[in-house]
Amino acid sequence: MIKIDNLTIRFGHSQQPVVRDLSLSIEKGTAFGLVGESGCGKSTVLRALSGLNANYDGRIELQGETLDRRRSRPFFRQVQMVFQDPYGSLHPRKTIRSQLKEPLRNQGLDTNSVDMNAVLRSVGLDPALSYRFPHQLSGGQRQRVAIARALMLDPDVLLLDEPTSALDVSVQAEILNLLQDLRTNRGLTYLLVSHDLAVVSHMCSRVAIMEAGEIVEQVDVGALRSGAVEHPYSQRLLRASRMYGRA
Numbered sequence: 001m002i003k004i005d006n007l008t009i010r011f012g013h014s015q016q017p018v019v020r021d022l023s024l025s026i027e028k029g030t031a032f033g034l035v036g037e038s039g040c041g042k043s044t045v046l047r048a049l050s051g052l053n054a055n056y057d058g059r060i061e062l063q064g065e066t067l068d069r070r071r072s073r074p075f076f077r078q079v080q081m082v083f084q085d086p087y088g089s090l091h092p093r094k095t096i097r098s099q100l101k102e103p104l105r106n107q108g109l110d111t112n113s114v115d116m117n118a119v120l121r122s123v124g125l126d127p128a129l130s131y132r133f134p135h136q137l138s139g140g141q142r143q144r145v146a147i148a149r150a151l152m153l154d155p156d157v158l159l160l161d162e163p164t165s166a167l168d169v170s171v172q173a174e175i176l177n178l179l180q181d182l183r184t185n186r187g188l189t190y191l192l193v194s195h196d197l198a199v200v201s202h203m204c205s206r207v208a209i210m211e212a213g214e215i216v217e218q219v220d221v222g223a224l225r226s227g228a229v230e231h232p233y234s235q236r237l238l239r240a241s242r243m244y245g246r247a
């Protein structure tokens with residue numbers, strides 16, 4: 001579904017790239033995790049893939065087609081992003097209803113062409129909440145709204161940037177389970193960025209471990225769960241995680 005070849009990203013005139021020669025591929029209908037410590041470049045990869053940053057070297061393919069650096073409208077029907085902080089990603093003075101219609105407006109589609117109430121129900125929200133503003137919802141409800149907005153165009157791929165790390169621990173599991181169910185029911189493909197090995201091991205079948213802009217190792221989730229990682233950095237990350245001792 002997604003193939004990234006030799007992605008390199010620099011900011012400004014810096015010689016030192018923030019992401020260096022990164023390659024990975026993601027099978028359709030699977031969830032792929034990108035993990036690593038804060039600042040290693042995970043979000044930068046996601047932003048390049050999503051079209052938010054067109055300034056990269058290398059090649060990104062979607063379903064076998066190389067993407068133009070300036071993404072076209074159809075790209076956004078296929079690929080949508082969910083950010084870490086739903087409060088920041090939702091407009092404070094617009095109702096949920098109005099914000100859910102935005103992706104349709106951006107595509108020049110009739111805003112009544114999608115059954116918004118059905119989408120809201122599919123993320124576990126009562127459609128009556130759509131007349132509220134973001135501050136009138138809980139953190140978990142807001143993230144459900146952000147997920148609903150990403151689903152309005154019925155995409156194939158969701159790019160998930162730390163989708164639960166701004167939430168209470170009790171709510172995190174609910175949102176992760178929701179994302180799991182949505183992927184299965186809709187046949188979605190996920191690229192999930194997280195600093196939390198427990199989250200990626202719960203959600204993903206394949207995981208790339210990133211250190212300072214480079215992937216040091218890619219493993220199946222079984223290897224992660226059993227501690228069978230080889231690179232010293234991966235071993236250190238595993239020892240430091242809350243998964244340590246559970247394997």
Ligand SMILES: Nc1ncnc2c1ncn2[C@@H]1O[C@H](COP(=O)(O)OP(=O)(O)OP(=O)(O)O)[C@@H](O)[C@H]1O
Pocket residue numbers: 011012018036037038039040041042043044045195
């Ligand atoms: N627009 C930008 N201009 C300059 N430097 C940037 C820009 N965006 C990111 N960086 C730098 O790139 C590096 C990687 O940042 P990035 O946000 O991708 O890391 P991350 O692994 O996602 O970390 P976190 O989990 O904390 O978000 C950091 O050193 C950051 O300061």
